[in-house]
Amino acid sequence: MKLTILGCYAATPRTISNPTAQVLEIKNHLFLIDCGEGTQVQLRKNKIKFSKVNHIFISHLHGDHFYGLVGLLSTFMLLNRENDLHVYGPKGIKEIILLQLRASGSYTGYNLYFHELISKESEIIFEDEKVVVKTIPLKHRVYTNGFLFQEKNIKRKLNLEAIESYKIDTCYFQKLVYGGDMKLEDGTIIPNEVLTSDPDPEKSYAFCSDTVYNEDILPIIKDVDVLYHETTFLDSEEHLAEKTMHTTAKQAAKIAKLANAKALIMGHYSTRYGSLDPFKEEAETIFTNVILADDGKTIEL
Amino acid sequence: MKLTILGCYAATPRTISNPTAQVLEIKNHLFLIDCGEGTQVQLRKNKIKFSKVNHIFISHLHGDHFYGLVGLLSTFMLLNRENDLHVYGPKGIKEIILLQLRASGSYTGYNLYFHELISKESEIIFEDEKVVVKTIPLKHRVYTNGFLFQEKNIKRKLNLEAIESYKIDTCYFQKLVYGGDMKLEDGTIIPNEVLTSDPDPEKSYAFCSDTVYNEDILPIIKDVDVLYHETTFLDSEEHLAEKTMHTTAKQAAKIAKLANAKALIMGHYSTRYGSLDPFKEEAETIFTNVILADDGKTIEL
Numbered sequence: 001m002k003l004t005i006l007g008c009y010a011a012t013p014r015t016i017s018n019p020t021a022q023v024l025e026i027k028n029h030l031f032l033i034d035c036g037e038g039t040q041v042q043l044r045k046n047k048i049k050f051s052k053v054n055h056i057f058i059s060h061l062h063g064d065h066f067y068g069l070v071g072l073l074s075t076f077m078l079l080n081r082e083n084d085l086h087v088y089g090p091k092g093i094k095e096i097i098l099l100q101l102r103a104s105g106s107y108t109g110y111n112l113y114f115h116e117l118i119s120k121e122s123e124i125i126f127e128d129e130k131v132v133v134k135t136i137p138l139k140h141r142v143y144t145n146g147f148l149f150q151e152k153n154i155k156r157k158l159n160l161e162a163i164e165s166y167k168i169d170t171c172y173f174q175k176l177v178y179g180g181d182m183k184l185e186d187g188t189i190i191p192n193e194v195l196t197s198d199p200d201p202e203k204s205y206a207f208c209s210d211t212v213y214n215e216d217i218l219p220i221i222k223d224v225d226v227l228y229h230e231t232t233f234l235d236s237e238e239h240l241a242e243k244t245m246h247t248t249a250k251q252a253a254k255i256a257k258l259a260n261a262k263a264l265i266m267g268h269y270s271t272r273y274g275s276l277d278p279f280k281e282e283a284e285t286i287f288t289n290v291i292l293a294d295d296g297k298t299i300e301l
Numbered sequence: 302m303k304l305t306i307l308g309c310y311a312a313t314p315r316t317i318s319n320p321t322a323q324v325l326e327i328k329n330h331l332f333l334i335d336c337g338e339g340t341q342v343q344l345r346k347n348k349i350k351f352s353k354v355n356h357i358f359i360s361h362l363h364g365d366h367f368y369g370l371v372g373l374l375s376t377f378m379l380l381n382r383e384n385d386l387h388v389y390g391p392k393g394i395k396e397i398i399l400l401q402l403r404a405s406g407s408y409t410g411y412n413l414y415f416h417e418l419i420s421k422e423s424e425i426i427f428e429d430e431k432v433v434v435k436t437i438p439l440k441h442r443v444y445t446n447g448f449l450f451q452e453k454n455i456k457r458k459l460n461l462e463a464i465e466s467y468k469i470d471t472c473y474f475q476k477l478v479y480g481g482d483m484k485l486e487d488g489t490i491i492p493n494e495v496l497t498s499d500p501d502p503e504k505s506y507a508f509c510s511d512t513v514y515n516e517d518i519l520p521i522i523k524d525v526d527v528l529y530h531e532t533t534f535l536d537s538e539e540h541l542a543e544k545t546m547h548t549t550a551k552q553a554a555k556i557a558k559l560a561n562a563k564a565l566i567m568g569h570y571s572t573r574y575g576s577l578d579p580f581k582e583e584a585e586t587i588f589t590n591v592i593l594a595d596d597g598k599t600i601e602l
Contacts, residue, residue, distance in 0.1 A: 012376040013339075015346050037372040038314075038339055045316050061404040063375040067368075071338040074364045075313040092404045099400060103362040103393045105443045142406045 001026045001301035006042035008267030008293040010232050013037050018295050019064035027130035032056045039068035058089030060144035070100045077108050084111040088125050090143045091116040122220050136220050138211035140245045146208035156196035209268045213251040226301045227261040230268035249279040253286035267293035302327045302602035307343035309568030309594040311533050314338050319596050320365035328431035333357045334508050340369035359390030361445035371401045378409050385412040389426050391444045392417040423521050437521050439512035441546045447509035457497035510569045514552040527602045528562040531569035550580040554587035568594035
């Protein structure tokens with residue numbers, strides 16, 4: 001898994017920073033998560049192929065998370081995109097986009113599917129043989145979802161010692177990896193669990209932005225490998241975090257700790273702060289493995 | 302009058318170029334003309350004060366001319382703008398903007414007025430004591446207007462020779478400039494036209510984008526000081542210009558010549574071209590005073 005941060009600042013785009021957008025590379029998918037104004041230029045800057053983005057996940061309908069979507073969809077159109085495109089986001093997103101495409105007399109040459117979300121419970125919104133994506137209901141000023149991306153690992157681990165003792169040929173390994181039992185030449189059947197052990201845990205990535213501090217999400221993100229959690233404010237502005245339904249760096253670190261996450265990526269910084277270092281310092285008083293997101297940063301997960 | 306080009310390329314924003322937006326400084330107004338994606342960042346880059354922009358003119362509802370509007374209006378809101386804001390654009394623009402503001406649970410703290418345009422005839426859409434703005438109906442794939450900005454010059458020119466011969470004191474000059482007659486101490490009345498001559502012609506700027514070659518606009522833009530005319534294509538792509546209802550460099554130059562414009566600014570270049578020089582070369586075969594627009598360029602008119 002690889003995460004490219006296209007933008008990770010709150011509120012307004014500036015010459016030096018971009019609103020929220022990130023690309024998650026997972027099992028040959030390129031998932032675009034949020035799409036603030038300027039995302040298409042950020043995609044170009046980071047040399048991400050437009051045609052490989054087939055799924056776009058929008059957390060909520062605040063401008064700094066989706067005002068770049070209609071422009072990106074229009075550019076896909078101008079580039080004669082052919083692949084289907086799926087957009088997952090709050091109810092209302094379809095009307096907003098289609099109203100604008102209609103006003104411009106434009107119709108996409110590609111199939112554009114909207115998956116509008118209304119549930120306040122976590123639900124699976126995408127699944128194939130390798131990946132599953134679930135919503136993480138967040139608490140913000142408008143209806144908002146985070147997203148949990150999980151790699152599916154169905155390949156069992158070979159128990160090489162047992163395999164050797166039964167002198168099993170390599171041509172059977174594939175069968176064993178996918179859970180099959182082994183029939184020896186004398187007819188004896190060796191159950192799969194003797195020859196393999198459970199798969200390595202799945203890798204997972206949770207994106208949580210925007211939200212007030214909310215422990216209700218813990219069961220959903222428990223043991224996640226990497227948690228991206230918004231940290232709009234520092235501790236000194238905790239009152240603002242509460243008022244505007246955002247999170248402080250310490251609060252995000254507390255969520256990461258309680259969720260038993262392996263790493264925490266922080267972002268969605270208020271543009272009032274000159275330096276990001278205090279975010280890391282404050283979070284590290286509570287949680288050790290802290291990564292500061294920044295525009296253009298690539299993080300191997 | 303001063304024109305700042307924020308963006309002057311067609312279709313899609315790129316790392317090296319921006320879609321249409323420009324700021325016209327005229328008689329203490331800052332008029333924003335079109336507002337492609339990224340305009341708010343371009344305004345910042347060019348150090349134009351957000352609070353001084355009170356009038357925004359949108360030519361048509363293609364994305365490269367207005368997808369930056371909703372973000373700019375939202376940023377005005379976040380910055381606690383207080384001034385009224387007026388948006389002039391095709392019918393439909395109000396619904397598009399308000400739908401998005403409603404979806405984000407946002408309401409502007411400032412008064413936001415939409416002036417929706419439907420007329421296919423030129424009409425006055427803004428007027429105060431110093432400036433008048435008229436639409437220039439254009440022919441494009443969707444309903445489109447250019448805009449003609451005219452300085453009003455009501456101050457007559459003093460005829461210093463005549464003034465001296467009547468020994469008129471400077472304290473009467475203001476009255477003369479605004480058309481008043483002069484009563485001498487002996488009661489004789491000297492008519493204004495003896496002491497002054499007609500005002501210098503008004504300065505004017507015409508913005509014409511996007512449009513196919515269209516001589517119908519000539520009566521509206523006749524004798525304009527500076528004409529900005531789209532030149533999406535070079536002569537070799539004239540067939541594309543016709544098909545997509547755009548203009549070539551030569552066609553724009555012909556319009557400038559027929560309109561008796563003093564200067565032609567070219568822009569809205571297709572992103573297919575590596576260099577802008579051929580636009581100038583082709584136009585100059587027909588019209589002499591040609592200026593190439595480019596992002597970030599400031600032009601004193």
